[in-house]
Amino acid sequence: MSWVSKTLNSTLGRKLMMALTGLFLIIFLLGHVSGNTLLFKNDGGEAFNIYAKFMTTNPAVKILSYLTYISVIAHVVYSIILTKYNKSARPVAYANSKASTNSSWNSRNMGILGTIILIFLAVHLQGFWYKMHWGDMPVVSYGGEQYKDLYTIVNFAFQSELLVALYVVAMGFLGLHLSHGFQSAFQTLGLNHVKYSPAIQKLGLAFSIIVPALFASMPIYIYFINMN
């Protein structure tokens, strides 16, 4: 084995991959949530549709989106490898364990939280991303140029209470996952410092509340504007 594969197969190397892909996905979430706030613009979806076209056709964005796909896959694959490895490290479980007295629930159940987020992701991608790329889409034209009307698809989808509820609940789980994952990634990278760690922890907590809350507010907003 070369030193690279040896490192990536060590416990620390695998954790490094989890941290790097996790941090990249955190940056992705920031971009995703910022762009999607265009849904709140009261223009019949024009700005959102123009943005959606840019996001699916711009070459630089395409490179970033491939990096995002790779990060999601690597994050999932490494988490499966690590979870199996970690489970094998304790073949006989404790009969009586009070883990809740020494660690937070979400830090101990990142795998379960991640699995729920992955299931949500499949539903989410099927509903919008797949349709935008390969599905039958309505078309609108702004200033003579044709755009796929993703806004109408989104607008229609979030008239279902069930889907809105699914999105809101899923964002709750995302928040729990992020509230541990954000600061944990820095710890894994070795970035623990008296000056910066308190700020990283506060930033992580803020990120894990604000970003999922913003995401969750979108289906709720669309649901209510369609009710009137």
Place this chain on the structure above:
Amino acid sequence: MNLTLNIWRQKNNVDKGGFREYKVSDISKDMSFLEMLDVLNEQLAEKGEDPVHFDHDCREGICGMCSLYINGKPHGPLQTTTCQLHMRSFKDGETITIEPWRAKAFPVMKDLVVDRSAFDRIIQAGGYVSVNTGGVPDANEIPIPKRIADEAFDAATCIGCGACVAACKNASAMLFTSAKVSQLAMLPQGQVERKERAEKMIAQMDAEGFGACTNTGACEAECPKGISITNIARMNREYFSAVVSSENV
């Protein structure tokens, strides 16, 4: 105090083992937890039964030999070693569950005794420094800032009891290994083997079958010596910088 003890009994390292219930009565609340077990063992010896085997040595909280997973926590309800835990931490009539450390790398030898030689092999892999032969060097000959000396000493207070492994949901030995990497990486004497040490000790830790770290912080919360997980971050830095810069291809 009258207590019901639910103790893990296992004949040897191939036996499946299981819990057995024992009653002890007239236990003083000022007894240490190990003295309470001594009382039980005297009762068992009088009856001609095999006493409960458990590890202990100094009974002063400094050797790291005692273990025991008591009522769902390593070393019991307080952040101390089992030998420094007293019966006043328990209630009269309480049922106390006592289990051995559970980790693939710490096989149970008998009852509550586990083999922790995996820790010794991690130390052997790189937890040492080169020392010149010849005359005894003068004390304080090498200048070390007080802050660094204190931090290295804090890491060095790890007694290697294995509570971190026992507390971790992944049975990870990162807190132990990071304390041992840190105490030497911070000091001038530890620079000679610095890169080699990080690589070799972590390779040995993995080879022993300890899990990876999920940064839950359970180890730090349960460590009787209060070793901080900032050591784990330091070990990660040591390891990543060692693998990219060492000549170990």
